[in-house]
Every structure is written in C-alpha cells, then in structure tokens.
Amino acid sequence: SWGYSKANGPYTWVSHFPIAQGSRQSPVDLRSSDTRFDAKLQPLNYHYMPTSSRILNNNGFSFKLSFDDSSDPCVLSGGPLDGHFRMNQLHMHWGCDEHAGSEHSVDGNTYAAELHMVHWNSSKYSNMQQAVAQPDGLAVIGVFIQVGAEHKELKKITDLLPMITQQDSKIELSGLNPLLLLPCSPAYWTYLGSLTTPPLYESVTWIVMKEPLSISSQQLEAIQSLYSLRSGKHERLLNNYRPPQLLAGREIRASFK
Numbered sequence: 705s706w707g708y709s710k711a712n713g714p715y716t717w718v719s720h721f722p723i724a725q726g727s728r729q730s731p732v733d734l735r736s737s738d739t740r741f742d743a744k745l746q747p748l749n750y751h752y753m754p755t756s757s758r759i760l761n762n763n764g765f766s767f768k769l770s771f772d773d774s775s776d777p778c779v780l781s782g783g784p785l786d787g788h789f790r791m792n793q794l795h796m797h798w799g800c801d802e803h804a805g806s807e808h809s810v811d812g813n814t815y816a817a818e819l820h821m822v823h824w825n826s827s828k829y830s831n832m833q834q835a836v837a838q839p840d841g842l843a844v845i846g847v848f849i850q851v852g853a854e855h856k857e858l859k860k861i862t863d864l865l866p867m868i869t870q871q872d873s874k875i876e877l878s879g880l881n882p883l884l885l886l887p888c889s890p891a892y893w894t895y896l897g898s899l900t901t902p903p904l905y906e907s908v909t910w911i912v913m914k915e916p917l918s919i920s921s922q923q924l925e926a927i928q929s930l931y932s933l934r935s936g937k938h939e940r941l942l943n944n945y946r947p948p949q950l951l952a953g954r955e956i957r958a959s960f961k
C-alpha cells in the first residue's frame with residue numbers, strides 16, 4: 705500500500721489515486737505573491753473544550769488522536785466557513801530534521817512539523833465518512849511547529865508516543881484541550897484543497913495558521929522516534945510529508961495584512 709518510501713511515496717500515489725494530479729491538491733507553497741488580504745474574512749470561532757481522545761499508531765509510522773465527536777464536540781465555525789465543523793481527529797506530519805517536515809510552506813520555507821486538526825461539516829452531513837469526499841465536507845486547521853520552548857499541552861501527547869511504537873497500538877488520553885494547541889495570533893491563510901494523504905479527496909477548506917507553535921527538541925525527537933522504534937533497528941528516520949502541489953490558478957486569502 706501507499707507510504708512515504710521511494711517505492712510507495714508521494715510521487716507514486718497517482719497510479720492508484722489519479723486525483724493526485726487534480727486541480728485542487730494540497731499542500732501548496734503559501735507564496736506572498738499568490739495571497740490576497742481579504743477584509744471580509746471573519747475571525748475563526750472555536751467552541752473547543754477539554755475532551756477525551758485515543759492516540760492510535762495508525763500505520764506504524766504516524767499517530768492520530770481520535771475524538772469522541774458524539775458527546776459535547778469541539779466545533780469550528782466562522783473564518784471562511786459556512787456552517788459548523790466538528791473536530792474528528794488530529795495528527796501530525798514531520799521529517800528527519802528540524803528544517804523540513806511541514807507540508808505547507810511559506811515562501812518556500814518549511815518547518816519541523818505540521819499539526820492537522822481535521823473537522824467535518826456537521827451542518828450538511830451526518831458523519832465524517834459521508835463528508836470526507838464532498839467538496840465542502842472538511843475543514844483542516846494546519847499549525848506549523850518549530851523547535852524552541854517545550855509545549856505543555858503537546859507534552860500530553862509526546863509523553864505517550866513511546867508507548868505506541870507498534871502499529872495499531874492505542875492509548876487513552878483524556879483532558880487534552882485542543883484550544884491550547886492553537887497559536888496566540890488569529891492570523892491565517894485559507895484556500896480550497898485536498899487531503900494530503902491518499903485518498904487525496906478534494907474536500908478540504910484549508911486554514912493554515914500564520915504563527916507557529918514551539919516544541920522542545922526532546923518533544924520533536926519523541927515524534928521522530930515513533931518510526932525508528934517500530935522497525936526495531938535504527939532505520940533511517942521517516943518523512944511523512946507530501947511535497948507542495950501546483951496552485952493551478954487557485955487564490956490564497958489572508959486574514960491579515
């Protein structure tokens with residue numbers, strides 16, 4: 705199946721997922737020459753509260769936190785969005801060194817990692833599975849991550865990663881507050897794009913926060929070590945980020961000047 709190695713990585717995905725060459729693929733380079741300040745963009749509106757979740761090592765080389773979105777859900781609205789979007793899960797993309805690992809880039813600059821908070825359109829659809837392939841089905845908040853001071857809230861996740869190094873292992877985590885995973889500044893870019901992993905559905909309204917979060921180098925190592933521990937031997941570390949795709953005439957709007 706697909707992955708991130710030479711044999712099954714991003715440049716091979718088109719053979720099983722032809723939409724990989726579609727006209728609204730993600731990620732993209734957020735080039736200032738392609739972005740336009742849009743004064744009509746509303747502020748983002750989060751109704752996020754501490755919630756219970758489960759961390760799953762979903763394929764041996766990444767992890768995702770699934771939220772129980774049946775009880776009091778974490779809901780996103782405002783910004784470029786019509787209606788309410790319920791948070792379904794969050795996960796990360798990263799690389800081998802601290803200067804590459806994010807999926808989006810800013811004028812060609814990449815960060816150590818990128819956090820994705822995946823929400824589905826609960827105003828129009830009844831569950832994630834129904835929404836995931838619809839053009840207005842998903843909203844994903846992307847948050848850049850750089851190495852610096854330790855991040856207390858992300859520590860609740862990075863401290864648990866050594867316990868889920870085996871594929872399909874999972875662990876409960878309650879009391880994570882997604883609000884604390886967002887940067888202080890409300891500034892964001894938004895554009896219409898896709899999932900960045902197969903099946904690459906063109907169903908995502910992307911909202912990429914301008915201000916990065918900082919995590920400690922120990923926290924980044926805990927994230928990066930998820931892969932090498934799985935294979936037992938100290939294999940080359942993994943990159944699980946897709947390279948930038950063609951903007952193909954799309955506009956990127958900025959909520960800030």
Ligand SMILES: O=C(Nc1cc(S(=O)(=O)[N+](=O)[O-])cc([N+](=O)[O-])c1O)Nc1c(F)c(F)c(F)c(F)c1F
Binds near residue numbers: 766796797836842901
């Ligand atoms: O865990 C993942 N889940 C996931 C990703 C996206 S996404 O990355 O396409 N996205 O849009 O954020 C969208 C949805 N979704 O439900 O919509 C997802 O469930 N994907 C994932 C993965 F399977 C890997 F093998 C890997 F190495 C990695 F880094 C990953 F991020």
Ligand SMILES: [Zn+2]
Binds near residue numbers: 795796797820900
């Ligand atoms: Zn992602």
